[in-house]
Amino acid sequence: MSADVVLTREKDVGGLKRMPLPKSRRAFAVLFAAFAAGLCALPSFSSGYVMTLAVEVMIAGVFASGINLLTGYTGLVSLGQAMFLGFGGYGIAIGTALLGWPLWVSAPVTLVVVAVIAAAIGAICTRTRGVEFLLITLAFSQMFYGAMIKLRWTNGSDGMTGIPRPDLSWFGVSADNPTVFYYYVLAVAVLALLMLWRIVTSPFGSVLVGIRENERRMMSMGYAVANYKIGSFALAAVICAVAGILQAQYTYFVNPDAMSWQMSGEGVLMVIIGGANVILGPFVGAAVFVVVKQALSMITEEYNLFFGIFFMLVVAFFRGGVLGAITTLIGKRR
DSSP, X not given: OOTTOOEEEOTTTOSEEEOOXXXXXXXXXXXXXXXXXXXXXXXXXXXXXXXHHHHHHHHXXXXXXXXXXXXXXXXOOOSOTHHHHHHHHHHHHIIIIISOOOHHHHHHHHHHHHHHHHHHHHHHHTTSOHHHHHHHHHHHHHHHHHHHHHOTTTTGGGOEEOOOOOOOGGGTOOTTSHXXXXXXXXXXXXXXXXXXXXXXXXXXXXXXXXXXXXXXXXXXXXXXXXXXHHHHHHHHHHHHHHHHHHHHHHHTEEOGGGGSHHHHHHHHHHHHHHOTTOTTHHHHHHHHHHHHHHHHHHHOTTHHHHHHHHHHHHHHHSTTHHHHHHHHHHHHHO
């Protein structure tokens, strides 16, 4: 089990308690403060293009964080999380464009519906494990992907447009302004990050880590492993749906491509590049993924080939991802 996590059996409570070591708490606080401060100051010294990249990184980071909760902390590798990314975008599009609901109603309703759907899908998928789990989540994703292409009321493969951004006029600003929207995405990303940190440092998070490390042992200790796995699946889906809402607001548009297996695959790559079972890992992975891919696309049309080579080098030489390599390097210097 991870060195920064101690699982202890509490006799009076009958549950697992996660006890992060003090150094881990301080390290997270320092990294989080530096991360937040740097992003808050970014618009004051960067161009519009850099802010655009930063928005894409943050949205991708939220999406990858949802995958990390399921893959990195629970040990369930999925290729279907993009369906929830799409549900988030389509949810607010249907709520606002088709039903005429305000955004502040459409967004919460979308997340509740996604949680219910994810719990139902999770109850089926989590009966399997390993490659079977990966394939069944992929099958569900492709099923909904095909449905969105065929449905006329969502404009099929053409997608839906006119998705509104939040009304911030009561603050005296407009979310259509790139800088204002940047801070809006930053606020949501920070809240998502804090929520994830609270989940993984809670007794619930400790059980998820225990399931990842030794599922049979957790069952023998009396934990309802199936329910915890469904809970993890549903929470991961909601986080991915939040990223879908942000993505749809960013582009004012959503189409079935948001639910493709390629999108799920990119999310898994971000987790691997940044470092699985590390809170900030998905955001680091998203930053590396977006920036390297953008840089390569400016150099050659065959950028996917070179990005594949880059990914193989990261896996081969950066054990535990970029953050894992940095942690190992710091440990050696000490």
